[in-house]
Amino acid sequence: MHSHNSYTDSELLQHFRKNADSKWLGWLFERYSLLVFGVCMKYLRNATDAQDATQHVFEKALGEVGKYEIPYFKSWIYSVAKNHCLMQLRSRSSKPGTTDELPDETSADLLTDQELKMKELWMEKQSVHLNEALNELSQEQKTCVQMFYLEKLSYHDIETKTGFSFQQVKSHIQNGKRNLRIILEKKIREHVNQ
Amino acid sequence: MSTNKPPIPQNKPVPDNSVVLEYLNNDLGEEEKRQLEEMLTEDELLGDAMEGLKQLKDGKEAAIISNQLNRMIQEKISKRRKIKLKSISFPLWIILLITTLLLLMLAGYVIISKLP
Numbered sequence: 001m002h003s004h005n006s007y008t009d010s011e012l013l014q015h016f017r018k019n020a021d022s023k024w025l026g027w028l029f030e031r032y033s034l035l036v037f038g039v040c041m042k043y044l045r046n047a048t049d050a051q052d053a054t055q056h057v058f059e060k061a062l063g064e065v066g067k068y069e070i071p072y073f074k075s076w077i078y079s080v081a082k083n084h085c086l087m088q089l090r091s092r093s094s095k096p097g098t099t100d101e102l103p104d105e106t107s108a109d110l111l112t113d114q115e116l117k118m119k120e121l122w123m124e125k126q127s128v129h130l131n132e133a134l135n136e137l138s139q140e141q142k143t144c145v146q147m148f149y150l151e152k153l154s155y156h157d158i159e160t161k162t163g164f165s166f167q168q169v170k171s172h173i174q175n176g177k178r179n180l181r182i183i184l185e186k187k188i189r190e191h192v193n194q
Numbered sequence: 195m196s197t198n199k200p201p202i203p204q205n206k207p208v209p210d211n212s213v214v215l216e217y218l219n220n221d222l223g224e225e226e227k228r229q230l231e232e233m234l235t236e237d238e239l240l241g242d243a244m245e246g247l248k249q250l251k252d253g254k255e256a257a258i259i260s261n262q263l264n265r266m267i268q269e270k271i272s273k274r275r276k277i278k279l280k281s282i283s284f285p286l287w288i289i290l291l292i293t294t295l296l297l298l299m300l301a302g303y304v305i306i307s308k309l310p
Contacts, residue, residue, distance in 0.1 A: 005210065022271045029271070033263040034211045034256065038243030045249065051259065058267055062274060074208065078239040148231070155231050156220065166248040173235050 009073040013065065025065060028073065029058055036081045043085035053088060057081045133183040140164070141176030148173050208240060209233065211260055217244075219253030 004012070004027040016024035036057055040050035057080050070076045134142050143162060147153045148169075153161070158169045209230060216222045217230055234241045250256050 008207070022274065026268055026271050029267045030211070030264050031208065033267060034214055034247070034260045035208060035239060035243040037259060037263055038214075038246035039239065041246030041249055042242050043246070047250065047255075047259065050246065051263065054263055055266055059270060062270055074239060078242075082242075148235075152228070154224075154227055155234075167245050170234060170241055170245055174241065177235060 010071075013070065013073060016065070025062070029061065032074070032077050033058070036077060039078065039081045040085050043082070044088060049088070053081070053084055057084055060084075129184065129187050130180075133180050133187065136183050137176050137179055140168075141172045141179065144169055144172035145176040145180065149177075208237075214244070214247070215253045215257050215260065217253075218247055218250070218256050221253075 004024075007015070007027070009028060009031070012024045012028040016022070016028070033054065037050055037054045040053040040057070041047065044050050044053060057077065060080055061077060064070075134145065137145065140162075144158055144164070147158045147161065148155075155166060155169050158164065159166060162169070164172065213222070213226070213230065217227065222230065234244055247256050250259070
């Protein structure tokens, strides 16, 4: 007997379409309920607003999952949640007397798998360049990346040692890792051109 | 410097809600915590979600909200099921009425045709 946790998102959606049984949809939605709430909480910074937004997101999902094929439910629900929150923030900021700021927008990773593999291979062989690249990061990013990846510290330990908040640690690690990739990619190109 | 965020890994499953709640309560083992934190740096959805959930008091508050949300989802889904059942029962009712009327007309015709 399968536990519903063992089904992928696509399998749950397929079963829902095939049998028109909402229990499959319930399992899929419950899988994402807390995470969608977390995303809404990040943008709206208020638990009640975030709960309302989460409710709206799943109402929309309920109306749309049967209408067309959703190949990647995870990215789809994330986009729906994020767009809903950004619209809420825009409508708030357009009202006089409000000071909510829109968070920085994100953009997609432009590197292909092949490029990443090439870099990983290159990184293994050229650890000297990795140290050089680390030194080109901002001090905060360098500290967090070193602590997380080299010293294997947890987020909580990094927060304690640096005094950064969870959000700052996460952001420094994510951005530091991304910038490290960009710097190393530049170095690969220079290395190839030489 | 770029501040681009990592993309969402399409095929990687998200951690179970119970694991997320244990992480928020600092109840996860070292290895599981490490795995989850590595996922945080790779997965934009999970990273954003955890950043938002960290704004709550603790994992207990998150657990209460999680239960409320799941109840809400089940209610919405069961309401939708009822609406669907209603929409199915309406045409069935009409079909039954029409069939009965047709049978009555047929019986009437047979009776009248047999009269001398």
